[in-house]
Amino acid sequence: MKTGHDTETPQALIAFMSTGWLDRPLAATIHPQLTLLHARRAQLSAHFRGQRIIIEAGLEQVRANDTNFRFRPSSDFAYLMGTGEPGAMLVFEPVGDAHRTILFTQPHNRGEEAFFTDRVHGELWVGRHRGVDESALFYGVDDARPIAELPKHLASSVPHADAAQVAITLAEIRLIKDAYEISELRKAVEITKRGFEDAIRLLGRAKSEREIEAAFWSRARIEANDVGYLTIAAAGDHACTLHWNHNHGALRNADLLLLDAGVECDSLYTADVTRTLPISGRFSGEQRAIYELVWEAQRVGIEAVRSGNDFLEPNTRAMRVLTQGLIDLGILTCSFDEAMDPQHQYFKRYTLHNVSHMLGIDVHDCARARAETYKFGTLSSGMALTVEPGLYFQPDDATVPDRFRGIGVRIEDDIIVTNDAPENLSAILPSQIDDVEAWYTSLHV
Secondary structure, three states: OOOOOOOOOOHHHHHHHHOOOOOOOOOOOOOHHHHHHHHHHHHHHHHHHOOEEEOOOOOOOEEEEEEEOOOOOOHHHHHHHHHOOOOOOOEEEOOOOOOEEEEOOOOOOOOOHHHHHHHOHHHHEEEEEEEHHHHHHHHHHOOOHHHHHHHHHHHHOOOOHHHHHHHHHHHOOOOOHHHHHHHHHHHHHHHHHHHHHHHHHHHOOEHHHHHHHHHHHHHHHHHOOOOOOOOOOEEEEHHOOOOOOOOOOOOOOOOOEEEEEEEOOOOOOOOOOOEEEEEEOOHHHHHHHHHHHHHHHHHHHHOOOOOOOOHHHHHHHHHHHHHHHHHOOOOOOOOOHHHHHOOOHHHHHOOOOOOOOEEEOOOOOOOOOOOOOOOEEOOOOOOEEOOOOOOOOOOOHHHHHHHOOOEEEEEEEEEEOOOOOOOOOOHHHOOOOOHHHHHHHOOOO
């Protein structure tokens, strides 16, 4: 694709650019997790016998005019292929009771004008890619073809699997993590810890939330693919806005910083961790009271992450702790039963969200799963989820004593369901209040 400011290309230049290139294959020839990827594809295939399945990698998304965001393949495509290039399509073609896998992808354009004139696909513009033959080997598919052949292929009269049902099926398959996925989540958490420490070292001298965001993002790009979601670096009463990611506020020593951030590995598995940190290194009395309440709610919530429990059990237990604490602090003035009554739920004024969501290759993983298998389902060994209670006292909330207004606290950890006690992957980041202060001090020596 040419732009309005490109000049015409003479035939002599096209001829000159078409020859004289050395063969330069990419280093990795076979995906390191190919056995695992084959097993995943076979599992999906078994659900849709006799039907064609189409999985799209997706396209680059425009950021502004002719500049795009960095490409990330769709999570379903990445789950089945390990990675992917813009525009690629994975087709499961039914053969008896099984499927042949066909990858449609961009071919090499060396020797063509597009090689050096196409700003979207030209390999001198966007870099060497695998092309058709190398992709077939790397991804371990039965066949690979140029993307231009896809429309003709799909025109054949083969019944197609319902796209929505495919998405639901993959989401429910992804509810249970295998050993590789858990190891990638563990890696993401370990890098996330280092990102938090980069940020904490700035507290006390950084002037804005953007400096905190930049420190964390730098670690994510140095050691991994990116952040798994927009970092929330919320200082002071910005912490009361649950998805605050403008990150343009000032840092003041008397305030707390709510840092909700996660590193996404090259495999695209992401951490999702929140710590609420005193910018000065020490919690005030009011901040400590709210923090300790949230920490206790999280403790009982994590304890409820047990195989066989309802998915909502950690939330139920955490909300009971928060509600009683709000009554003890004089913020809720009704009875416990009235506050917890499903027809009232007065506690939600100060907490808003439930405490858990699935975690994996998406930060809010398995979102297309049916309610009966997710929200109203049962926890099983191998599931990965967060536990993240929070209390948020808006600066203009007249029901809150003045000394608590503008305080927002959330603590979030990444938990694996096992056949025994829950495994807290992110316990490597201190969360008890005295440990948080000691962690801060250790990073400022």
